[in-house]
Amino acid sequence: MKQHEITLRVRYAETDQMGVVYYSNHLIWFEIARTEFFRSLGLDYSKLEKEKKIYLPVAEAYCRYRAPLRYDDAVSVVVRLKEAGNTRLFFEYDIMKDGKVAATGYTSHAFINGSGRPIPVPEEIRAILSA
Amino acid sequence: MKQHEITLRVRYAETDQMGVVYYSNHLIWFEIARTEFFRSLGLDYSKLEKEKKIYLPVAEAYCRYRAPLRYDDAVSVVVRLKEAGNTRLFFEYDIMKDGKVAATGYTSHAFINGSGRPIPVPEEIRAILSA
Amino acid sequence: MKQHEITLRVRYAETDQMGVVYYSNHLIWFEIARTEFFRSLGLDYSKLEKEKKIYLPVAEAYCRYRAPLRYDDAVSVVVRLKEAGNTRLFFEYDIMKDGKVAATGYTSHAFINGSGRPIPVPEEIRAILSA
């Protein structure tokens, strides 16, 4: 099962008045992890959009918040490709701090073309993901 | 089952280069709906935090994205209190555009005090929610 | 001098751990005020982009923060068209709370076409703005 890990620092802008990371930012971090996951496999997601007009919107997103994260925390996000079907991808995530799980989550995605129509997982992507 | 509906306009800042609302913003709208849900019942959530040092962080969040939303769309968010247990609240949401569902989701919450410790649902809140 | 006023409520997501609105959000509010300014004059900015491929990116933005704004504050934003030259628009803003100025600012803008090239202020817009 392919996976990738990124690290990031919590931005001041990501905190809220409770003094912790506001809960929608975890989804932004999931996305950064996906971008870097693809890059680690030699796939440039930004080119996929620009050159092939292939897009990978989110169909579902879930996050379970286990421990608060704070400004300037060094955080790692582990992303795992859990499933690569004919029409969708399914990713799982762990957000870690100091070796402990701060949040877990998942996203599912379907590929669409430039007209917004669903398309099968492109062959080049399937090849890379199943390599 | 108590519920409340708000309307909002999609901000330019909420779009992404796919031309649609970026997927983490739906969670921000869920929160606005919760604030207004509480206000509609006579409960000022901001005072709860400020005066009573009672907080309602998110334990879980889920969103299913069914149709894209775009800049300047007039959107409504319906929030329903689905469950008010001894220690947690569970909300469901529908994000609607032109009478059609664009996204659905839920959040669960546990109350904590100023020290970050879990506390039972405060009596005053339980009274309002079960009225 | 044309102007328009909008009101909004500070979102939880807009606060930071200092307990006040994070400083980049004021620029997002400026934008909302511009959208509604145009609408008040009968101009649908979203259509301008979609149907005419005319865009109005920001060339400069400035904000002076005078008083903190907090979660759930009812805030008004006044936008004034200060200058509409041949190639650029210049807007001024006041962000008000309880009748007092919380922030002031300005933005300047140049029109571009779908290829990203600068274009003169479109005639239809000039007509509306100088009406």
Added chain:
Amino acid sequence: MKQHEITLRVRYAETDQMGVVYYSNHLIWFEIARTEFFRSLGLDYSKLEKEKKIYLPVAEAYCRYRAPLRYDDAVSVVVRLKEAGNTRLFFEYDIMKDGKVAATGYTSHAFINGSGRPIPVPEEIRAILSA
């Protein structure tokens, strides 16, 4: 004149439907550069807030947008401490891509204590900044 440089990748969440970085995000990047500027001098800004209840809110922010930035661009932000007076700090910024300036800007800041009162630049900070 002390300065520091950071690099970052443009996040998908930071783009808008014009296909470029939305204009308020540059201010968030300025902040990240300030945090790392302080860290490069041995000053942990997060501790300053947490342990000393000293805060450095933004009094003014300005940005001039010269060239669009796009998703996944590798961007560097150079921050320079331009002035450290008795009561305020003044920073200048260059946002660079491929060796070219994409944006420039500045922020000014005043120190406040836990009660929100303005205080002189703390001695320990002055010492570090003028070292």
